[in-house]
Amino acid sequence: MGIVINNLCKNYGKKVALDGVNLQINNGMFGLLGPNGAGKTTLMRILTTLIAPTSGVIDINGVPIGNRKSIREITGYLPQEFSVYPNFSVYEALDYLAVLSGINDNKMRKTIINERLERVNLDRFRKVKVKALSGGMKRRLGIAQALLANPKVLIVDEPTAGLDPEERIRFRNMLGSLAAERIVILSTHIVEDIESTCEHIAILDNGKIAYSGSVGKLLEMAGDFVWGGLVEFDKMESLKESFTLLSSVRESDSIRVRILSGIKPFETAENVLPSIEDGYMKIIKGVV
Numbered sequence: 707m708g709i710v711i712n713n714l715c716k717n718y719g720k721k722v723a724l725d726g727v728n729l730q731i732n733n734g735m736f737g738l739l740g741p742n743g744a745g746k747t748t749l750m751r752i753l754t755t756l757i758a759p760t761s762g763v764i765d766i767n768g769v770p771i772g773n774r775k776s777i778r779e780i781t782g783y784l785p786q787e788f789s790v791y792p793n794f795s796v797y798e799a800l801d802y803l804a805v806l807s808g809i810n811d812n813k814m815r816k817t818i819i820n821e822r823l824e825r826v827n828l829d830r831f832r833k834v835k836v837k838a839l840s841g842g843m844k845r846r847l848g849i850a851q852a853l854l855a856n857p858k859v860l861i862v863d864e865p866t867a868g869l870d871p872e873e874r875i876r877f878r879n880m881l882g883s884l885a886a887e888r889i890v891i892l893s894t895h896i897v898e899d900i901e902s903t904c905e906h907i908a909i910l911d912n913g914k915i916a917y918s919g920s921v922g923k924l925l926e927m928a929g930d931f932v933w934g935g936l937v938e939f940d941k942m943e944s945l946k947e948s949f950t951l952l953s954s955v956r957e958s959d960s961i962r963v964r965i966l967s968g969i970k971p972f973e974t975a976e977n978v979l980p981s982i983e984d985g986y987m988k989i990i991k992g993v994v
């Protein structure tokens with residue numbers, strides 16, 4: 707069970723957006739990371755049957771992706787640009803979307819909407835107009851919409867972009883609790899979003915899977931490549947030219963740097979504990 711993707715390719719004309727993607731995604735929270743243009747949205751739109759692959763095989767819980775009706779019944783999607791009727795109230799917007807998704811029985815629709823509103827902590831705001839919601843509340847409404855049919859797979863694209871830190875944390879926690887009983891795929895280029903929630907991740911780069919596996923394994927792989935130490939100001943330029951500088955913070959007369967490198971970058975440098983961001987940079991920069 708779960709999602710199995712074999713040799714998936716997607717071309718837009720001459721542009722190759724996905725190039726031989728192989729991936730297995732099981733229950734729980736799965737992070738899809740990658741720089742802008744890597745192909746994340748394309749992959750998610752294929753998984754939700756909004757666009758068709760050029761070639762390759764995908765099964766979701768044993769159902770082939772070509773069986774669009776069944777796939778749509780088991781997947782929920784929160785796109786990057788989620789917007790609904792601004793003058794509707796929260797309840798009206800969900801009611802309308804529920805009718806569109808085929809939940810015709812009035813009593814059942816009411817029960818489902820009330821449950822979803824509670825799930826995303828918006829029940830107190832049911833009468834508030836959509837246009838009056840904060841960014842985080844709109845995103846939560848988007849999740850309520852994606853959960854209407856109680857999908858086995860929930861796919862969310864860049865959900866925390868534009869949210870303030872408190873809203874972002876709340877949103878991540880909510881996704882974490884939803885992942886207890888389904889697959890949640892979280893696509894983002896914000897590495898922090900992955901750090902606190904996902905056990906398994908994939909990194910897409912230029913249409914290809916550059917890494918897939920556990921967060922722990924990524925950290926292990928980055929272990930010997932992250933260096934830290936204090937350097938003098940006048941050494942900074944040459945360090946920047948020769949190595950990937952991860953961070954630099956002034957400390958009185960020197961600068962404390964973190965550097966990604968396969969060799970010791972300067973005499974007093976020492977290996978330091980890597981973060982997911984360091985692991986991500988190692989993969990994307992191809993440091994060996």
Ligand SMILES: Nc1ncnc2c1ncn2[C@@H]1O[C@H](COP(=O)(O)OP(=O)(O)OP(=O)(O)O)[C@@H](O)[C@H]1O
Pocket residue numbers: 718721722723740741742743744745746747748749895
């Ligand atoms: N409809 C389209 N026609 C042509 N090229 C497209 C189309 N949609 C996407 N692309 C291109 O395919 C590549 C992958 O795009 P995609 O939107 O999947 O990447 P992404 O990882 O989601 O990026 P972002 O984080 O910026 O949303 C990009 O080079 C993009 O310009």
